[in-house]
Amino acid sequence: MDPLDPVRTLPADARRTSVAPTEVRRGSGPGRTLPQAVPAVAALTLGLWGIDRHNSMWRDESVSYQVAHRSLGDLWGLLGNIDAVHGLYYLLMHAVFGLWDGGLVALRLPSTLATALAAAGVAAIGARLAGRRAGTLAGLVFALLPMTQHYAQEGRSYALVTAAVTWATYFLVRAMSASRARWWTAYALTLALACWLHEFAVFALVAHGLTLCRLRVPRQVWRRWGVAALSAGLSLLPLVAVSAGQADEQLTWLTRPSPSQWLQYAAIAVTGILLRQFLVRGPAAAQRGGARELTALALPLLVVPAGLLMTLSYVRPWYVDRYVLYGMAGLALLVGAALSRAVGQRHRLPPVLQALTVCVAATAAVAVLLPWALLIRSPESRKDDVVAVTHAVQRTAHHGDGVLFMPGRRREWLLSYPQVLHRLDDLALAESPAASRTLQGTELPADEIRRRILAQHRIIALSDPAGQPLDPFPREEVKRRTLGAYFEECGRTRVHGARITVYVRRGHCTQ
Template sequence: MTRTASPRTTVRAALPAVAPAALPAALALALGLWGIGRRDSMWRDESVTHQVAHRSLGDLGRLLGHIDAVHGLYYLLMHAVFALWDGGVLALRLPSVLATALAAAGVGVTGARLAGRRAGVLAGTVFAVLPVTQQYAQEGRSYALVTAAVTWATYAFLRGLDAPGRRWWAGYAVLLAVACWLHEFAALALTAYALTLWRLGAPRRTWRRWALASAAVLAALLPLAVLSARQAEGQLGWLGRPSAAMWFQYAAVAAVCALLARWLLRDGTGEPGRGGAARGRVTLVRLGLGLAVLPAGLLMTVSLVKPWYVDRYVIYGMTGAALLAGAALDRAVAGRARWRRAVRVPVACLAAVAAVAVLLPWSLAVRSPQSRKDDAVAVSREVRRLARPGDGVLFLPARRREWLLSRPALYARLDDLALSGSPAASATLQGTELPAAEIRRRILAADRIVALADPPGQPLDPYPQEAVKRDVLHRQFEVCARVHVHGAQVLRYARPGRCAR
C-alpha cells in the first residue's frame, strides 16, 4: 500500500535545509542595500556615530567615561570599520545591513526548528520586509546589531532546551552578553525566556542551566550598567513619558500578536489544541509572544516613573512578531494545500500584489531623508553655500553643533564663536561653550554670522548661553538669508545695512 506524503514531508522535500536561513538573509541584504545612501542624507544620531568613531582610541575612552557608555562597544566596532575603510555613509550603514541579514537568518532557522522549514522561510521573510526592520537596517546605530545578537541568543536558548550538555547555554550567555553590551536594554529579553520556560513547564535542570547562564549575562553587564546609570540623567534627560500614541501603537502590536498566538494554539476544529498541538508550535507561541510584548511593555511601564522608553531600544522584539506571523502564514497555506492549482496560483499572485502594494510605500518612505528627524548633510550643504571662510558660526542650541561635526573640513573654515572646548578635548559629544558674557563679546566682534537653528516653533533652551545668542542676534544683527531644510534652518546674519556686502 502506497503511503501518501504529508504536507510537512512535501515541504521538507521541496525546501533545502539552508532555505530558512539563506532566503530571508538574501532578501534582507537586498533590501538593506537598496537605497542605502538615503539620497545622500544623514541624521544627527548617525552624525554622532560618524564623528565619535573617527576619534582616537584615547579620546574615545575619555568620552565613554563621561557619556554614551551604553554605545561604547558599538563605537569601538565602528572605529575599527572606519580604520579599515573610511567609506562614508556606506561604511557607516553596512554593518547594520549585514546584521539585519544575520537577524533574518536567525528568525528563519528559529521558525524552522519550531514549526518547519516553510514556517521558517515565511517568518524570516516577514521580519525582512517589516518597515521598521528596513529602517534600522539602514541606520548607522547599534540597533540592528542588537537584534542580530538577541535573535541568535534565542536560537541558542531553544537548542539548550533539548541538548543534554551546556554548550548551547554557553553560546546563549555569550551572545546575549554581547547584545547587552551593544545596548543594555537587550537584557529585557530575559523576561521572554523566563516566561517561555514557565509556560512550557520546564524541568528544574533546565531552569537551573538557564539561571546560571542568565546570571553570567547580568554579571557581565554589571560594569556597564553602573557606569551608564551615572550618565543616565545627561543621556536620557530629553525623554518624556510614553505618549498616548505610543501606548496605542504598543497595544495594537500586542493585540495582533495575541490573536495570532490564540489561533496557532487551536486545532483544526477551532477548539483549543491540547494533546493535538505540536510542542514546537506551543514553544513558538510562548516565545514569540513573550519577545513581542514583554520587553517593550516593561520598558514603557518603567518609563511612567523614569522616562527611558524609545521604541528602537527594544526593536528586537519584532523578531517575536515575525515568528508568530510566519507560523500563521504557514498554517494558512497548509490549510489550503488541497486547493487545485488553478485556484492556488491566482490567490498567491493576488496576495503577493497586495503585500507589495501595502509595503512598497513604507519601504520608499523609510529611504527618504524625511523619515528621520533632520538631515545633517543638507544642513552642511547650505552652510557651504552661504558661508565664507572665517565667518562666525553659532548653534542654537549648542547640541546642534552635531550637524557640522561630521564635516570637519567645512567646520574648520568657520569661527565657532561660542566654543570653549572641542568635543575631543572636553570628552563630550558636542563640546563645551563659553560663559554667556564671553559669548556676547565674541558675537559683537563679528561682522557676518551663520546660525544653525531648530525649525520655527521648537521649544527654546532657557540656559544663559542660549538666551544671549538669541538676544544679541535679534538686537544687533539682521537676517540676510534664511533657508529651511528638513529638521533645521540655516540663517546668515550681518550688521544692519551690510547684507548686500
C-alpha cells in the first residue's frame, strides 16, 4: 500500500472494514469521465440559459467591461493605482474582448465556462473519494445551487476563482494518495492562480490544512503540502504588496458582518455538520466509500474561509459572500454524498414508495429552485441596471445638457456607453478615468463644481434611489445645495437601482 494513501489516515477500526478507495475509484472507458461530463454539461446549459439577463448589466460588471476595453498601457496604469486585486481578471477579459467583442455574452462567458469547469472538479473529487454516483450527484448539486448560477452569469472573477480552488482541491486529493511530485506541482500552481485571481482564495489553504489535520496524514505529506502552500503564498507577495496600499480606498464601502449574515453562515455551517453526521454515523460508515475522507475535506472548505473572513472583518471590514464563493463546492460534496447514500438505501422501500419518494423530491426541488433560477436571470437580481439607466438618460437628456453624478462613483452607470456620456457636459469631472488612472475619474474642487452648475440651464442628475445614505463629502454637498437653491425639479425617472432627475433654472420648467 502506498504510504501516503488516505486510507491509512482513518482510525484503526475503520481501516479494518473499509474498501480501499482505489478499488472504488478506478475504472475504464466512458464511465470514468461520466461523473465530470454530466455536471459540466448541466452547468454550461444553465449558464447559457438567459446569459444576457434581459439585456441588463449592473455596475460591478460595468467596471469589468469598461476597464477591459482600455488599452494595455491605461490598464497597467490603473492597476498600479487601484483594483490590483482584480488585475489578472481584467487582463484576461482584455484578451477576450480583443478576440471577440461580443458584448454581454463575451463579458459573462468566461464565468459560465469556469462554472462548468468547477462543476466537473466537484464531481471529480466526489468520484475519487466516494464513488461515481456520489461524484455525479455532487457536481449536479453544485451546478444547481442558486449562488452558483448567480455567479455563472456574472462578469467578475468569482466563478474563475471557484474553478481554480476546486481543481486545486482535487489535485490535493490526488497528491495525498500518490508519491508523484506532479500532483503537488499542479496543486501549488492552481492555488496560486486562484489567489492571483482574488487574494481571498488564500483561505482555502487554511481549510486544506485543517483537512490534513483531521486525516492525520504522515509527516511526508505535511512537508510536501507545506512546500506547495509556501510556494503559492510567496508567488502572491507582489500582488499583496501592491493591493495592500489600495485597500483603504477600495474597500471603504464594506461594513462589518450583520446579524443576518451571521445567521445565514450559521445555518449553512449547521447544515454541513448535520450532513457530515449523516454520512459518517453507524458501524458501517467506513464501507461507504471514503465518507470520512470526503467530510474531512468538504466541511472545512465550506465553513473555514467564510468564517475566517467574517471574523477578520471585525478588525478590517472585508466580508462579502462572493469573495468565498468557492466554499459552495464543500456544500455540494456533502449534499451529493448524502444523496448517493440515500439512493443506495432505496432498496429498503417498497417499489411504490420508491417512485413516490422520487416524485416528491423532484417536485420539491423544482418548486424551490425554479423561482430562484428565474430571479437570477432577471435585472432585479442585481443592485442596479446600467443598461436601463443609459436608455433612460438617452430618452431624457438633450444634447449639451449638464450631467451630475450624485455621488461621483455613479459615473460608472454611463462609462460603458461613452456614446451617451459624450453627448453631455460632465460638470464635475476633472480627469477622465483613463487619464487619472482610476475607475470613475476624478472630480473638480467643490467651488469649481458650483461655478459650473450655475453656468447651466438644464442638468441631468443621476443618483441612488430614495432612502440611501448621502455622502458627506464637500463635493457631494455642494451639488445638492446648489441644485436645491437655484434649480427646480422638472421630471424624474426611476429605473432599477437609480433615479434620473431633470433640473432646470427656477421658473423655467415647461412640464
